[in-house]
Amino acid sequence: MPELRKDPVVGRWVIISTERSRRPTSFIPAAKGTPAGFCPFCPGNEDKTPPAVFTSRPNRAVAGAPDWTVRVVPNKFPALQIEGGLDRRGEGLYDRMNGVGAHEVIIEGPDHAPELADLPAEHIAQVLQAYRERILDLSKDTRLRYVLIFKNHGQQAGATLEHTHSQLIATPIIPRVLQEELEGARRYYELKERCVFCDIVHQETADNNGRRVVAMNDRFVALEPFAPRFPFETWILPLRHDASYQETADPSESLALAVLLRDTLQRLNRALDRPPYNFVLHTAPVGDSDLEYYHWHLEIMPHLTRVAGFEMGSGFHINPTPPEDAAQYLREIAAEGPADPGR
């Protein structure tokens, strides 16, 4: 059983894999190796993954084509395990609990080759809908407090399999980054009686003449945040106040988000020669869907610089590209790029 342990000074929780303990030699690069050619996410290999917990089916069956468009399966090597109780306990001044939670893989499409940005917007909308369904389903489990959706694209960004996929980790505690965001947003609301993200959206789209805006449509804006940790870090926010991604049931919303996400990822691909990237969905915790102070959004972080000692030791990031410059590059590159079939 994996274990959750809490740092006694800063309160940071860490997942410790106690069963598959990695010995020192397993970290030495020469010891690594991936079997080439075989992909457990490709059609025909469905029995090589645990049974699906969610499947999107195509609208029309085509002879010889796979019978699914998006598949969600439990991770074969989960960081957390779904069975068992939390069993909170101490060890002197330390706190620990069982590593209870869910770890799932969202296989974004049957074709091995394309990346998410290359899929049609209608297909990306199905992926976004799969995120929603899984968060809602896992929200029924009273042991879980948060469901985190994220994507590692490219080896340098942590992807271990090439076939385009995202991941879900559901945890029995609210992750630290989200907790800080929720607290910061709540403090702002107490002071101003306004949602800080609504104020950001308003200031970026109105007062600043769109200096940090990359693209927008009638539902969403893609922008470079004022204080980005990473060069070309890009956030997508709904224009209208909405705390909970998973509770937004409107299917036209999924399509509008898919169109803007596709557009943004394609601009990043063109500007930065298909960079590795991570994205993370920030949404309200399980059971807290009506927060007036929180506003869900997606944070996209291209992997262009190394996070080194200074960043890890201080929490301070050094960003060599001002967001105003990054936004301008990304706005202009689309105009010069090839036609975008997904819009």
Added chain:
Amino acid sequence: MPELRKDPVVGRWVIISTERSRRPTSFIPAAKGTPAGFCPFCPGNEDKTPPAVFTSRPNRAVAGAPDWTVRVVPNKFPALQIEGGLDRRGEGLYDRMNGVGAHEVIIEGPDHAPELADLPAEHIAQVLQAYRERILDLSKDTRLRYVLIFKNHGQQAGATLEHTHSQLIATPIIPRVLQEELEGARRYYELKERCVFCDIVHQETADNNGRRVVAMNDRFVALEPFAPRFPFETWILPLRHDASYQETADPSESLALAVLLRDTLQRLNRALDRPPYNFVLHTAPVGDSDLEYYHWHLEIMPHLTRVAGFEMGSGFHINPTPPEDAAQYLREIAAEGPADPGR
């Protein structure tokens, strides 16, 4: 002038380089390149760095040998600039100030080849003394609140030059990670009237039979923390309560720390085949040397796993090696390794 910008939600400060803005093409690997063979940190090239702000001289001059053992120079491409006022100002709901601060390089020795762990303990003690002198000198600048010492060893850990060196960044605000640590330690003190780090040292060395201890001497202990973010993350703490590294004037303390740091780095080198690593000195802020709730220490983080979307998005780390296992490997490997000439 670089700029410090604050995220309006979580209060995270970011350094934005506004002058040397990196264009998208500069992030594409092919565009990179370092001139081979030339090293600005080697003796004879002293005029290729800005003038030294601190120099250790050898005890006895040897004909033909370099006239310095440790040299500290301003970074030629500083993240922060020492000149000017902070000029705090707003932009709608955002906060910013000038990127005032210091960014220096500690050249750990004249020889190009060896790494810090391979230098004699007496030489490492001189490096540690240089850290101290620079923190004390910069503490006189009333604009500065914190002096962070860190080391990036190996390209994957962020080192851009091979010649062994560490860095110093002095900032006009207390970095977030330190602020959280100070607050966590203060809360613990308010509750218990004891230093949480003293309690950790006591529990690890007494109650737990040293399960997480790597090595110790009469002044310091090297241990794997209870909730480490990274496999083989190792902390070195003084056994006696002491908030401020820089105020500890006793030279025998520097030597005792050097001996244990050398021993720890050598164990990591032997166990993990000379891994890239970062270390970060955690000490009391400028002007706060007598804190009864804080305890300086050094955090060493080997670079063995990738920090990916989940970690960045959640602040949650997944660590595949329990610290008890890591400590056991590190304790045992020394017994089998070659004799350690620095002890």
